[in-house]
Amino acid sequence: MSVIINLERCTGCGQCLDACPFGLLYLLDGRLMVDDGCTLCGACVEVCEYGALSLPATEAGSSEVYRPHGGIWIFAEQRGGRMAPVSLELLGEARRLAARMQVPVAAVLFGHQVQELTAGLIAGGADKVYLVDHPRLADFVEEPYAAALTALARREQPEIILAGATYLGRAFIPRVAALLDTGLTADCTAFDLETETNLLLQTRPAFGGNIMATILTPRSYPQMATVRPRVMKKLALQSDREGTVIPVRLEELEQPFRSRFLETVSEITEAIPLGEAEVIVAGGRGLQDGKNFQLLEELADLLGGAVGATRAAVDAGWISYQHQIGQTGKTVAPRLYFACGISGAAQHLVGMQSSDFIVAINSDPQAPIFQIADIGLVGDMFEIIPALIQQIKASR
Ligand SMILES: Cc1cc2nc3c(=O)[nH]c(=O)nc-3n(C[C@H](O)[C@H](O)[C@H](O)COP(=O)(O)OP(=O)(O)OC[C@H]3O[C@@H](n4cnc5c(N)ncnc54)[C@H](O)[C@@H]3O)c2cc1C
Structure with a gap:
């Protein structure tokens, strides 16, 4: 079964050719033809201004629109x-x-x-x-x-x-x-x-x-x-x-193609790729300076994790783009996510909110990041993170 073409009404305008999702309609000497495989989706029927196309009636007598059956x-x-x-x-x-x-x-x-x-x-x-x-x-x-x-x-x-x-x-x-x-x-x-x-x-x-x-x-x-x-x-x-x-x-x-594969050049090597890290320690503008990422690296190393960042930190030139998490960066879902000096803008959250457990450290108790955090630590990250590092070292 395929779409029904009324050749008396069809003007051969070709509008329906573009409407067919499977490219099955074509013009042969100005006559509209349909290839095998029509799904009766009805897309061509909808665009035809001349009423030249219709769907065969179903058993129930209606002209219900069929959908592709390939799952x-x-x-x-x-x-x-x-x-x-x-x-x-x-x-x-x-x-x-x-x-x-x-x-x-x-x-x-x-x-x-x-x-x-x-x-x-x-x-x-x-x-x-x-x-x-x-x-x-x-x-x-x-x-x-x-x-x-x-x-x-x-x-x-x-x-x-x-x-x-x-x-x-x-x-x-x-x-x-x-x-x-x-x-x-x-x-x-x-x-x-x-x-x-x-x-x-x-x-x-x-x-x-x-x-x-x-x-x-x-x-x-x-x-x-x-x-x-x-x-x-x-x-x-x-x-x-x-x-x-x-x-x-x-x-x-x-068929011949215009482009061909030459070689793969590896440029970026991450110790633990962000996408695969089970622990991520991410920093934002609250870090105040690029050199302060060392503090986050130390915590990440202790936990066997990777360092992430907000766009604000990347834009400030404190860390490279490959660390950016969010809408225009990477999407991550580690088991543990530390958000340090990160306000919690929607564009950042979209890249990390599927993390299993979120710890937020921020000096502003109203920061939106606390709304999605499992644990929120209100305070100065330059006091909290060194204390955390010390505790982890002591516990080992
Ligand atoms: C189209 C578009 C795409 C974007 N894509 C992304 C993206 O992919 N990823 C992304 O992250 N952003 C993205 N952004 C930017 C986003 O809107 C925010 O501007 C950005 O996430 C803010 O980063 P931040 O939280 O580091 O900075 P801020 O919003 O400035 O937050 C800094 C936080 O640090 C806290 N703080 C300051 N000092 C301390 C301290 N000593 N101790 C503890 N806390 C402190 C402050 O209270 C504050 O909450 C995008 C924006 C647009 C418009």
Whole structure:
């Protein structure tokens, strides 16, 4: 079944071509044609000004709008054969949504000789894994990655695609959304489903983080969103979970691309990467000087943690950007987070409020950081932190 074209009414204006999320409509000698795979989503019907397109009546006799049937997909990001933690976090969230939507969860894995990663994805919550194993996908390059995901989505028609808001996801997912002619909500912090329609409610900070906006993609499919690492919770791995691995061959990868991979250059080395640290000691403008970060480093070293910072501290040139936590920095969720001389601006909170336990040290009892802290210490950090360091040393 596909959309019904009334050729007497169709003027061949081509407006509907752009509306089809899967690019299935085309003009042949001025006549509108539709390829196999129409999902009856109705997007083309809505844009046709001439009433030339309609949906076939359902059994009940109504013209209910159909939705893609490919379930929820997550893009399983790997580099050098190492799975990015965000992939499992996305799977955890996809499973939660899928339970309510009653649809399967699929992971899409790109790379070369990465078959062994499929088991981890199934254990982490995937019902199926689309495995596109190709030398062109061995290293990340936007064009082939975008071409492959677009082709696969056109073929299998997922209802939702979630990907990590990582360097990689940010680089190619917008391109996929554009090729599929659908919307994309970047950097989501929460998802829900609209009660009546089951459409994905995509929440993200807006207007500099001062409000949370919830965005819907009601007329185009797939509904696409990216999520920052460490925002969603992964599930406990279940090694006996069953799932299917579907090897996929894509002709689209055989075409010439304009860019090619040359080499990876590692520039930044962190002793403990912020994203993986279990303890973070973060400092803000209250530190008053860059050299005072030494105090935080000492506490972090004692606790086996890493040092973070607010944008104010980074902008002051006290510490490098790689330490910045927040809306325009990293998102972290350690087990223990020390906020030292940090007021608690919304743009900072969005990057650290999922931490398990938050200790705030601030001389201002009204500082907003205390509203989310598990323990608040009101006082001068230059007295409190040295005392804390001394106590920890003494207790050892
Ligand atoms: C679009 C946009 C994006 C942004 N992105 C980010 C981001 O990613 N990350 C981020 O952090 N910010 C971000 N910001 C900036 C954010 O709005 C705040 O300006 C910033 O977080 C404030 O940093 P702070 O808490 O260090 O400084 P302040 O707000 O100046 O707070 C300093 C605190 O230190 C306390 N203090 C002072 N002396 C002491 C002392 N001796 N002992 C204890 N406490 C003391 C003060 O009481 C005060 O509460 C962004 C802003 C915008 C508009």
